[in-house]
Amino acid sequence: VQESFEIVSSSGNYAVTIGRDLLAGVVALDPNAIFLIDERLQNALPPSAVKRIVVEAAESRKSLEVMPEIILALREHGANRSSHLIAIGGGVIQDIATFAASIYMRGIRWTYMPTTLLGMADSCIGGKSSINVLGYKNLIGNFYPPEEVVIDVDFIRTLDAEQVIGGLFEAVKICYARGQRPFADYLAEGPTWPLAADVAQRLLTRSLRTKKWFIETDEFDQKERLLLNLGHTFGHALEAATDFGVSHGVAVGIGMLIAIDYARRRDRLTGKGHECAAQLEEHVTTMMNLVVASGVQWPDVDLSKVMQKFDNDKKHRSDVYRVVLPIGDGALELISEPRDDITREHLHASYAAVFAGLGIAMRAEAANALA
Ligand SMILES: NC(=O)c1ccc[n+]([C@@H]2O[C@H](COP(=O)([O-])OP(=O)(O)OC[C@H]3O[C@@H](n4cnc5c(N)ncnc54)[C@H](O)[C@@H]3O)[C@@H](O)[C@H]2O)c1
Numbered sequence: 001v002q003e004s005f006e007i008v009s010s011s012g013n014y015a016v017t018i019g020r021d022l023l024a025g026v027v028a029l030d031p032n033a034i035f036l037i038d039e040r041l042q043n044a045l046p047p048s049a050v051k052r053i054v055v056e057a058a059e060s061r062k063s064l065e066v067m068p069e070i071i072l073a074l075r076e077h078g079a080n081r082s083s084h085l086i087a088i089g090g091g092v093i094q095d096i097a098t099f100a101a102s103i104y105m106r107g108i109r110w111t112y113m114p115t116t117l118l119g120m121a122d123s124c125i126g127g128k129s130s131i132n133v134l135g136y137k138n139l140i141g142n143f144y145p146p147e148e149v150v151i152d153v154d155f156i157r158t159l160d161a162e163q164v165i166g167g168l169f170e171a172v173k174i175c176y177a178r179g180q181r182p183f184a185d186y187l188a189e190g191p192t193w194p195l196a197a198d199v200a201q202r203l204l205t206r207s208l209r210t211k212k213w214f215i216e217t218d219e220f221d222q223k224e225r226l227l228l229n230l231g232h233t234f235g236h237a238l239e240a241a242t243d244f245g246v247s248h249g250v251a252v253g254i255g256m257l258i259a260i261d262y263a264r265r266r267d268r269l270t271g272k273g274h275e276c277a278a279q280l281e282e283h284v285t286t287m288m289n290l291v292v293a294s295g296v297q298w299p300d301v302d303l304s305k306v307m308q309k310f311d312n313d314k315k316h317r318s319d320v321y322r323v324v325l326p327i328g329d330g331a332l333e334l335i336s337e338p339r340d341d342i343t344r345e346h347l348h349a350s351y352a353a354v355f356a357g358l359g360i361a362m363r364a365e366a367a368n369a370l371a
């Protein structure tokens, strides 16, 4: 059985449908549609879908420099103001589609079918795009939600453990951010690897209905939605310091562990908060062990480089670091920490403790710096 709900947005409402075997229906709906599809998935499209723009889902492709190619391809397929773009792929394809659809002839209709768990659980709603410019990641972007989001959970079958669990980390982040009850309900669905289609559908429904509350309450990232950055500032530093040798979802999982360790280290949790945070920590650790068991190799990490990347994050202010932490009874808050040596020592200690716990090797330079 499939499920549908609506997202209310200032640029128009859009429907989200989650189910199995939905691709054929989407293709049949509009014979004139132009497809923007991940190269890896193009065989999933029936031959009747003739207008195709095939893109390699590489970070280097979601850049401003590549946009002229996409725009030109749209033009060559005869796209006009009433054309309909159907994007099929993960976050890279989503970002390209959002941006291209928003600017082509001042904006055309588009539909999104996410095919990675990260896309399905999190990024497919909210309407954001992030585009790289001349090597700078996610430097520009906009809001341009699709007209419809169609999630076909059958795409999950070909994803590996790291991709699935990384997506689940975004899902659990959303549910934890909403409170104890949504978090408990999420865990009760039994997120694990391998992920059965019916369990996936229930987890995705919970994650997206919960994210719906955040984006409808705070469409443009002013307050509540910022809590969805849990794990992200810590995680981005790790991604950047390893040249993206750690995938985004897994880095977010590690980032959540660091946020918990840091909150504990700075005595920010009360009795109840310790319990909630420990529950999240235990769940993330269990899932991380499944990633490791699947054969993922951690890159060696230079901790001083991670700290430097953390320090450079554009979300901080000149005098304070800004991080989302579980505070008090365990609820999340966006916290400002003084940008001083004491904070940095504790941050360093949290990174080192979490890396050691996961068996992530720290390079000699970092080990010396610790001594
Ligand atoms: N716009 C947003 O709100 C938002 C949010 C989070 C992340 N992002 C962006 O998304 C990107 C990462 O997202 P992602 O992990 O979904 O990215 P992705 O599109 O890079 O996909 C990751 C890999 O999975 C492959 N893949 C896709 N679907 C598959 C399937 N069904 N089976 C097997 N392989 C499949 C792709 O070919 C690619 O190699 C980053 O560029 C990030 O900045 C955007």
Ligand SMILES: [Zn+2]
Residues within 6 Å of the ligand: 170, 232, 248, 252
């Ligand atoms: Zn994320």
